[in-house]
Amino acid sequence: MALQGKVALVAGGTRGAGRAIAVELGRAGATVYVSGRTTRERRSEVGRPETIEETAELVTEAGGEGVAVVVDHLEPDQVRALVGRIDREHGRLDVLVNDIWGGDVYLRFGQRLWEHSLEDGLRMLRLGIDTHAITSHSALPLLICRPGGLVVEMTDGTAEFNAAYRADAGFFYDLVKVSAQRMALAQAEELRPFGGTAIAVTPGWLRSEAMLDLYGVTEENWRDATAKEPHFCISESPAYVGRAVAALAADPDTGRWSGRTLSSGGLAKVYGFTDVDGTRPDAWRYASEVQRAGRPADDTGYR
Template identity: 70%
Template sequence: MSGQLQGKVALVAGGTRGASRAIATELGRAGATVYVTGRTTREQRSEVNRPETIEDTADLVREAGGEAIAIRVDHLDPEQVRALAERVDSEQGRLDILVDGLWGGDGYLDWGKPVWEQSLDGALRMIRLGIDAHIITNHFLLPLLIRRPGGLVVEMTDGTAEYNARYRKGTSLPFYVAKAAAHHLALGLADDLAPHDCTAVAMTPGWLRSEAMLDEFGVTEENWRDALEKMPHFCISESPTYVGRAVSALAADPKAARFTGQTLSSEQMALEYGFTDVDGSRPVGWRYMVEVADVGKPADPTGYR
C-alpha cells in the first residue's frame, strides 16, 4: 500500500487507540497526511482513563512513513469541531478521507442488564458518544470532503449489519443502539454524498485485540494466544492492523463507490483486496461467531483463519 494515498488528507476522529489508531497508522503508511483527534493527550486523559494518547498515534503514523498532526478535540463540542474543520481547511484546503472512530463508551456498558437497571447517565452517554459525536463531526467536516469527487467517509462500528439485525443479547440496549446506528449513518450519508461522487460506508473489525482487550486478559500482542486458556474463542481474534489495512485498501480503491451505503468488515475487505493480518492469516471473525461461538460449539479456528 506504500504511496497509494500520497497527496491525500485523512482525518481519524477518535484515533487515540484500538482500531482507529491502526487505521491512522495504515493510512500514513500508504502516504496520507493524517490528522489524529481525540480527548487523551500526554497532558490529560479522557473519561476512558487509559494511557494511549493522540500524540502516540501520530508518532506511529510518522514511523510508518506518513505525516501526522495530533489535535485534542472533544467531538461532542460543536465549537471544537468547527475549529478543527477550519484548521484543516486553512492548512490543507481539502479532506479526502474521514474516519469516524469515535467511541469511548465501554466503561458504561453494564453488560447484560435491562435498561431500567442501568445507569441512565451512562446509557445516555453511550448514545451521545456513539451517535451525536458522529453527526456533529460529519456536519462540520463533510463540507471539506465534498469539494472533490472521490471522498470517503468510514463510520466505525461493532458488528456487521447482518449480525446486528438481531438484538445482541448479553450486551445492553444503549450499546446496541449506538453501534447499530452506524449502519444507518452509512446509508444516510451515502445518499447525501452521492451527488458529490463521494462514498460512505460503515466498517467493523472482528474480535479486536485492542490495547484494552489485551490488558483484560493479561497478555500482549506477542503472546496473545496465552489468553485462550481463559477465553478459548479468542482464537479467532484479530490485530487492529487487520482493519487498518482494510480501510487503507478501500481508500486507495478508485472504485470504492461500489460499496457505498454498505457495512463492511475487515474479513470481507481481506478477501476483496488480498491482504492478511500481521500473522499472515485471514480471520473471518463474524462468520465464526455465527457458526461456532454463538451456537455453543467448542473453540476451533480451523477454516476461519
C-alpha cells in the same frame, strides 16, 4: 504510497482501531489528522494511557504525516475549528473516519434497559452517536469539495449479525453500533450526487490495548488468553482493520460499497491483505457458525 497527497481525519484515533487505521493510512502516504481527548497532559474519562500524540508519531514513522489535535467531538466549536485548520493547511479532506467512542467504561453486560444507569446509557449514546453526527456535519462540506471523498463509520458487527438484538451488551450499546451503520447508509445517499462514498466498517474481535490488558497478554503471546476464553482464538490485531480501511481509501472504485457495512475479514478476501501474522481471520462468520451455535472453539477454516 497510494494515498500520497491525500488528507485524512481519523476522529477518535487515540487507540485501538482508530490508531491502527491512522497508521495504515499514513503507511500509504496520507497526511493524517488524529483527534481525541487523551494527551500526554490529560486523560479522558476512558482512563487509558494511549495518547493522540503517540498515534500521530506512529503515523509519521510509518511514512505519512501525523498531526495530533485535541478535540472533544461533543463540542461543535472544537470540531469546526479542527476542520477549519485542515482547510487552511491543505484545502481538502479526502477521508473521514468516524471512530469516536469512549463508551466502554459505561458498558454493563447482562443488564436490561431498566436496570442500566440511565445517565450512563445516555452518555454512551452521546459518545457514540452525537459525536459522529457533529463531526460529519462540520467535515462533509470540505470533503465534497473534490469528488471521491470517503466517509468510514466504525461500528461493531456486520449488518447480518446485528439484525439480532445483542442482549449481552444491552440496549444502549446495541443502539450505538446499529446507528453507525444507519449513519453510513444516510451519508452514502447524501454524498452520492457529489461523487462521495460512505461505508460502515467493523473489525472482528479486536485485540485492542484494553482487551490485551483484560486478559493479561500482549500481542506477542495473545494466544495464551484462549485458556481463559477459548473463542479468543478468532481475534485479530487492530492492524487488520487498519489495512481494510487503507485499502478502501486507495480503491478508485470504492463507490461500489457505498452504504454497506463491511468487515475486516470480508475485505481481506477482496483486497488480499492479511493480519500481522499472515492469516485472514473471518470473525463474524465464526461468531455466527461457531460461537452463537454453541460449538467448541476452533478457528480451523476461519483464518
